[in-house]
Amino acid sequence: MSPRSAGDPPTGERPLLEVRNLEMRFGARLIQRDVSFRVEPGTVFAIMGGSGCGKSTLLKHLIGLLAPASGHIVYRGQDYWACDERGRARLRAGFGVLFQSAALWSSMTLLENVLLPLEQQTDWPAERREARAREVLSWVGLEAFADFRPADLSGGMKKRAGLARAIVAEPPLLFLDEPSAGLDPISSRRLDDLILDVRERTGAAVVLVSHELPSLMAIADDGIFLDADSRRPIAHGSPRRLRDEATHPTVRAFLRREEPLPADMTLPAP
Numbered sequence: 671m672s673p674r675s676a677g678d679p680p681t682g683e684r685p686l687l688e689v690r691n692l693e694m695r696f697g698a699r700l701i702q703r704d705v706s707f708r709v710e711p712g713t714v715f716a717i718m719g720g721s722g723c724g725k726s727t728l729l730k731h732l733i734g735l736l737a738p739a740s741g742h743i744v745y746r747g748q749d750y751w752a753c754d755e756r757g758r759a760r761l762r763a764g765f766g767v768l769f770q771s772a773a774l775w776s777s778m779t780l781l782e783n784v785l786l787p788l789e790q791q792t793d794w795p796a797e798r799r800e801a802r803a804r805e806v807l808s809w810v811g812l813e814a815f816a817d818f819r820p821a822d823l824s825g826g827m828k829k830r831a832g833l834a835r836a837i838v839a840e841p842p843l844l845f846l847d848e849p850s851a852g853l854d855p856i857s858s859r860r861l862d863d864l865i866l867d868v869r870e871r872t873g874a875a876v877v878l879v880s881h882e883l884p885s886l887m888a889i890a891d892d893g894i895f896l897d898a899d900s901r902r903p904i905a906h907g908s909p910r911r912l913r914d915e916a917t918h919p920t921v922r923a924f925l926r927r928e929e930p931l932p933a934d935m936t937l938p939a940p
C-alpha cells in the first residue's frame with residue numbers, strides 16, 4: 671500500500687483514528703480541551719507542543735491508559751470508551767506502542783521480547799513466530815543481537831528493539847513516545863528512516879510525540895500543536911507547513927526556533 675501524505679485529497683475511507691472534542695483532566699486540573707483530529711491510514715501524525723502542554727497525557731488517552739473527562743476517541747468507527755472491556759482489549763491489540771524507555775523486559779533476550787506480541791496475539795506455530803521475530807529484528811538491523819539482553823545494548827539499539835516489538839504483529843496503528851529522545855543525531859536519523867521504512871512495509875499509521883525538529887520535519891505528514899497556556903490546540907497541519915505558514919507566535923517559536931513575541935505585540939493578519 672502506498673502511504674498518503676497530508677496534501678492528498680481525502681480518500682473517503684473511515685479514518686483509523688478520530689478524536690472528537692477530547693477534554694483531558696487530572697482531577698479538577700484541566701490539561702487540554704477541544705482536541706479534535708483524524709489520523710488516516712499510512713500517515714505519520716505528530717503531537718507537538720512545549721514541555722508540560724499535555725503531549726504524553728494525550729498519547730496515554732489514545733492508547734487507553736487514561737479515560738477522557740469528555741469527548742470521544744474512535745478507532746475505525748468504534749468509540750473506545752463506549753466498548754466493554756473485551757471490545758477495548760480487541761482494539762488495543764491493533765496498537766503497537768514504543769514507550770520512551772523502550773520498556774523491554776530486562777530478563778529476556780531481544781528475540782524473546784519481540785516474540786511476546788506474537789505469543790499473545792497469534793496461534794502461529796513456534797517456528798513461524800520465531801521466523802517472523804527474526805525477520806523484524808533484521809529490519810531494524812539487530813539480527814545479530816537476537817540473543818542479547820537489553821542491558822547489553824546501546825540506547826539507540828534498545829529503541830530499535832522496542833520498535834521491532836511494537837511492529838512485529840503488524841498493528842495498523844503505531845504509537846511512539848519521543849522515539850529519538852536521548853539519541854545522537856545519527857542514531858536519531860537512522861530511527862526516522864526506520865519509522866518511514868516500517869510505514870512503507872506495513873502500511874501502518876504512526877502517531878508520535880516528538881520535540882525533535884529535524885525528525886518532525888522529516889517524517890510527519892500531519893499533526894496538532896497543543897498550547898500549555900490556553901490549554902487548547904492552537905494549530906493543525908504538517909510540521910513543515912506550520913513552520914512555513916503558522917502565524918501563532920508560540921508555534922513559530924517552537925518550529926522556527928524564533929523568540930516568542932512580547933505579549934503586547936499583535937501580529938499582522940495572515
Ligand SMILES: Nc1ncnc2c1ncn2[C@@H]1O[C@H](COP(=O)(O)OP(=O)(O)OP(=O)(O)O)[C@@H](O)[C@H]1O
Binds near residue numbers: 696722724
Ligand atoms: N498522573 C498525573 N497526575 C497529575 N498531573 C499530571 C500527571 N501526569 C502529568 N501531569 C501533569 O499534566 C501536565 C501535562 O503533562 P505531560 O507529561 O502530558 O506533558 P508533555 O507535553 O508530555 O511534557 P514534556 O514535553 O515535558 O514531556 C503537566 O503539567 C504534568 O505535571
